[in-house]
Amino acid sequence: MNRHVKILFALAIVGGLSSSSASAEEKGLTVFAAASMKNALDDIDAAYTAKTGVKVVASYAASSVLAKQIEQGAPADIFLSADTDWMDYAAKQKAINTETRTNLLGNSIVLIAPKDSSIGSVTIGQGFDLAKLAGNGRIATGDVSSVPVGKYAKAALEQLGAWEMAAPKFAMAESVRAALTLVARGEAVLGIVYATDAKVEPEVKIVGNFPADSHPAIIYPVAATTSAGTGAAAYLAFLHSQAAKTIFEKYGFSFLIRPSS
Numbered sequence: 001m002n003r004h005v006k007i008l009f010a011l012a013i014v015g016g017l018s019s020s021s022a023s024a025e026e027k028g029l030t031v032f033a034a035a036s037m038k039n040a041l042d043d044i045d046a047a048y049t050a051k052t053g054v055k056v057v058a059s060y061a062a063s064s065v066l067a068k069q070i071e072q073g074a075p076a077d078i079f080l081s082a083d084t085d086w087m088d089y090a091a092k093q094k095a096i097n098t099e100t101r102t103n104l105l106g107n108s109i110v111l112i113a114p115k116d117s118s119i120g121s122v123t124i125g126q127g128f129d130l131a132k133l134a135g136n137g138r139i140a141t142g143d144v145s146s147v148p149v150g151k152y153a154k155a156a157l158e159q160l161g162a163w164e165m166a167a168p169k170f171a172m173a174e175s176v177r178a179a180l181t182l183v184a185r186g187e188a189v190l191g192i193v194y195a196t197d198a199k200v201e202p203e204v205k206i207v208g209n210f211p212a213d214s215h216p217a218i219i220y221p222v223a224a225t226t227s228a229g230t231g232a233a234a235y236l237a238f239l240h241s242q243a244a245k246t247i248f249e250k251y252g253f254s255f256l257i258r259p260s261s
Helices: 003-014 035-052 063-071 084-092 130-134 148-160 163-169 176-184 195-200 232-239 242-250
Strands: 028-034 055-061 078-080 102-106 109-114 139-142 170-173 190-194 204-209 219-224
Touching: 028 035, 028 063, 028 232, 035 055, 035 176, 035 195, 035 232, 035 242, 055 063, 063 078, 063 084, 078 232, 084 148, 084 219, 109 148, 109 176, 109 195, 130 163, 130 190, 139 148, 139 176, 148 163, 148 176, 148 190, 163 170, 170 176, 176 190, 176 195, 176 204, 190 195, 195 204, 219 232, 232 242
Parallel strands: 028 055, 028 078, 139 170, 139 190
Antiparallel strands: 078 219, 102 219, 109 190, 109 204
C-alpha cells in the first residue's frame, strides 16, 4: 500500500467515516471532475454509493473552470483534474489538501472525424499536415490557452511542425466533451480529444493517434479540497482501489498507482 493510500485510510478511521455513525449531511459528497471523466466516474460513483450508501454528486467541466470555482469557494470535496497544471494552480491558491494529492490516471490524445467521414487512417508524425487534411473544414479541440486537452493538442502539433498552418482552422471549445460534440454533429471535420472520449461516442471514429512523446505526459491528479467534509478520505481511498482501477481501465484510462485492494 503506498503512502498516500495509508494516509487516506488513516484519515478515514480518525474521522469516523462509517455509514452507521455519519449524519445525513455528512453522507453526501461533491466531486469536481474533468469533463473527460464523466462516463467512468459516473460508474465509479454508482459503485461507491452501492457499497457505502454515500451519495456522490459530480460536477463536470474543464479543469480550468473547476479549479477557479474551487478557488472562489465552490463547495467541492474532491478535485479531479485532467492535467497537473490546474492541480498545481489549486495548490498555490491553498484550495486543496496537498497531502492527499495523487497522480491517479493517464490518457492519450487522438485525431477523430465524424463516423461517416471519408477521411481514413492517418499516420501522425513529424511534418504531419493537419491543415491540408482538414481542407475547408474546422478542427475542434479544447481552448488551447486553458483547457488541458487543447494544451496537449497544441503542444503536440507544435512539436510535429503542424501548428502554424492548422491554427486558423481551430474551433476552440470550452471542454473536451464540447469539442467531441462538434465532431459528432459534423460541425467540425476533425477533432483532437482524449482516446477515452472517442471510445464512448459512437458518432465519431479515431483516424490517428498522437505519439506519446509529442506532448507532455497526460496525467490526471486527484486531491481533497481544503474545505472537504470528513467523507472525502474514504472516497479517495475508493478511487485508489482495485474496483476503481477496473472501471477506469474499462473506459481506456491507465491507472498510474498500485491499487490498494
